[in-house]
Amino acid sequence: MENPTNPVTKALHARVDDKNANPAVTPLYQCSAFEADSPFFYTRKDNPNVAELEETVRILEDANFAVASACGMAAISMTLELLKPGETLVVDPYIYGCSYRLFQRISERLGIQLKTADFSSEKDLEQITAETRMIFFETPTNPFLKTVDIKKVSERLKSLNPDGLVVVDNTWATPLFQHPLKHGADVSLHSGTKYFSGHSDVMSGMTLTNREDLAQDFRDTRFYGGAILAPHSAWLTRRSLQTLNLRLEKQQQVTKEMRDFLREQPQVTKVYYPNVDGKQLTGYGGILFFEFSNNLDKYYQKFIQSLKLFNTGTGMACVTSMVAQPFSGSHASMTCEEKEQIGLGENLVRLCFGLENPEDLKNDLTKALRTLES
Numbered sequence: 207m208e209n210p211t212n213p214v215t216k217a218l219h220a221r222v223d224d225k226n227a228n229p230a231v232t233p234l235y236q237c238s239a240f241e242a243d244s245p246f247f248y249t250r251k252d253n254p255n256v257a258e259l260e261e262t263v264r265i266l267e268d269a270n271f272a273v274a275s276a277c278g279m280a281a282i283s284m285t286l287e288l289l290k291p292g293e294t295l296v297v298d299p300y301i302y303g304c305s306y307r308l309f310q311r312i313s314e315r316l317g318i319q320l321k322t323a324d325f326s327s328e329k330d331l332e333q334i335t336a337e338t339r340m341i342f343f344e345t346p347t348n349p350f351l352k353t354v355d356i357k358k359v360s361e362r363l364k365s366l367n368p369d370g371l372v373v374v375d376n377t378w379a380t381p382l383f384q385h386p387l388k389h390g391a392d393v394s395l396h397s398g399t400k401y402f403s404g405h406s407d408v409m410s411g412m413t414l415t416n417r418e419d420l421a422q423d424f425r426d427t428r429f430y431g432g433a434i435l436a437p438h439s440a441w442l443t444r445r446s447l448q449t450l451n452l453r454l455e456k457q458q459q460v461t462k463e464m465r466d467f468l469r470e471q472p473q474v475t476k477v478y479y480p481n482v483d484g485k486q487l488t489g490y491g492g493i494l495f496f497e498f499s500n501n502l503d504k505y506y507q508k509f510i511q512s513l514k515l516f517n518t519g520t521g522m523a524c525v526t527s528m529v530a531q532p533f534s535g536s537h538a539s540m541t542c543e544e545k546e547q548i549g550l551g552e553n554l555v556r557l558c559f560g561l562e563n564p565e566d567l568k569n570d571l572t573k574a575l576r577t578l579e580s
């Protein structure tokens with residue numbers, strides 16, 4: 207066929223030959239479709255920006271396989287797809303409230319036996335039996351930042367059921383400070399919306415494993431279920447990861463300083479900070495909890511309104527500091543009875559520290575705490 211002369215047809219097919227452009231960073235592949243001979247096939251299956259993000263996190267966590275998803279909840283949902291009706295799932299109740307609600311919803315619908323166990327407590331490990339197909343927890347726990355010994359719980363499950371799966375939500379520890387797969391977990395997953403993004407501007411999820419069969423399962427689930435991450439989100443997240451260690455080092459330093467400062471405040475009874483043992487958890491970033499003394503929690507609204515440097519809302523682990531009340535925020539999807547069972551009251555406050563000058567943060571908190579007494 208002769209070359210078209212119609213300008214509309216010509217304009218529609220105009221392309222610049224960019225094969226030798228050699229950009230300094232991977233450009234955004236904002237496309238849903240690839241040519242038929244491309245290994246990427248279709249963006250719901252794979253995309254170069256998604257693949258590069260996966261490779262970056264895979265390296266950081268020293269895992270064999272990484273599968274990105276639209277957000278952290280998508281990563282958790284993909285993992286739950288490994289369960290069949292009638293199987294038993296044991297979850298730690300000290301986890302993000304939406305994860306807890308998701309487990310309940312899916313268990314009810316699919317006829318999965320759902321049990322809870324505080325895996326940081328020796329006694330509760332008895333809840334893991336030969337019937338247990340999957341266990342799920344966060345360490346440090348959310349809230350209270352307790353430690354779950356990944357090796358110990360993994361060994362218990364594998365000794366009773368070699369096919370049992372250990373799933374760790376590693377969002378708060380991050381790939382810089384904790385590698386669950388090294389301690390016996392089968393799956394480590396993340397809400398990349400938190401530290402990976404670090405700027406409260408993009409959502410993502412990541413599921414890591416050393417097992418090829420599980421990785422393939424996650425990819426299939428993502429392809430058929432449509433949980434793929436958008437190329438632009440992958441590109442932004444990959445860019446943010448270039449500064450993950452710098453942000454976390456600073457957040458770690460600020461958080462330690464603020465922990466010591468809060469412990470000195472008369473309006474605060476208890477400060478929660480995790481046990482950084484140097485073996486399982488080798489460092490810790492920016493989130494801590496504290497409890498108000500003397501029923502001061504009834505002035506929580508006054509407290510947050512007085513703060514000038516702490517943003518409110520669901521964001522966390524970003525470059526600016528945040529304040530939240532787990533009772534009404536991250537754990538709002540739990541019932542009052544469920545929150546009472548884990549000792550989560552309205553007096554618990556979560557602080558996430560950004561990159562501000564610690565002296566400014568201390569002044570801001572001092573003023574807000576003093577207003578509670580007036």
Ligand code: PLP
Pocket residue numbers: 277278279280302305344348375377378396397398399400409410411
């Ligand atoms: N896991 C943890 C520990 C979280 O804190 C969150 C959200 O706050 C999630 C998972 C869910 O992630 P996303 O909001 O990216 O879906």
